[in-house]
């Protein structure tokens with residue numbers, strides 16, 4: 001209507017749900033290696049999804065090979081789920097841009113703005129995206145965070161870079177170093193989760209959900225997290241010597 005052509009393509013994205021079972025999974029498991037995510041709903045159903053169908057469509061139904069691949073991936077992670085029956089599957093349509101990142105910004109028509117092209121990740125980004133979009137409309141110019149996410153990037157070639165997967169790296173040495181960073185990060189994360197669960201690490205009780213203050217009990221426990229944090233930074237500097245750790 002406004003004469004603006006959008007560089008977006010529409011693809012089906014499927015999800016499926018199993019019959020309900022007793023609680024077996026208390027977190028979301030997501031694997032980019034075998035490519036599936038699975039979680040258990042409050043009703044006991046396992047909710048699973050994977051990637052988009054490669055073809056363009058508005059049909060709101062996906063193709064069977066995608067379901068087959070996502071079930072195969074689920075069974076690689078959890079062989080015991082092979083005995084479950086699937087209840088239903090469905091597909092929604094997601095709009096995908098050429099660099100798989102959204103467009104948030106002004107359009108060539110004065111007073112017209114776009115927040116779209118979110119592909120498979122638009123729900124979780126909504127609070128941040130809405131904040132940036134509101135800022136863009138109020139100031140009639142993008143916030144510094146969404147400044148690179150223009151529609152013009154597809155004309156000018158300034159696409160949004162993404163960190164390549166470790167599996168894309170050709171150098172064995174670099175791959176090993178990146179693996180050390182990943183291991184360090186998961187150790188840090190596991191320790192953080194463990195301390196939160198055991199209440200060694202507790203959020204401030206001021207009732208402000210945005211308050212960044214946490215307490216350690218005993219206070220010494222902070223050292224353990226700090227040691228793991230430094231390990232990650234050291235491993236990262238080993239992979240990328242120009243990196244200057246923010247604080248030690």
Ligand SMILES: Cc1cc2nc3c(=O)[nH]c(=O)nc-3n(C[C@H](O)[C@H](O)[C@H](O)COP(=O)(O)OP(=O)(O)OC[C@H]3O[C@@H](n4cnc5c(N)ncnc54)[C@H](O)[C@@H]3O)c2cc1C
Nearest residue numbers: 013014015091092093116117118119120121122123124125
């Ligand atoms: C099965 C599935 C699972 C998903 N899981 C997740 C997840 O776990 N986490 C996550 O972050 N994201 C997830 N997503 C992606 C998320 O749904 C999208 O990224 C998000 O909905 C995009 O929001 P949007 O407002 O940009 O577009 P949409 O939600 O697609 O909204 C576009 C709207 O425009 C309307 N429209 C289209 N053409 C016209 C027209 N010509 N005139 C008027 N109206 C029109 C459409 O009817 C639609 O209501 C999932 C999507 C699917 C399908």
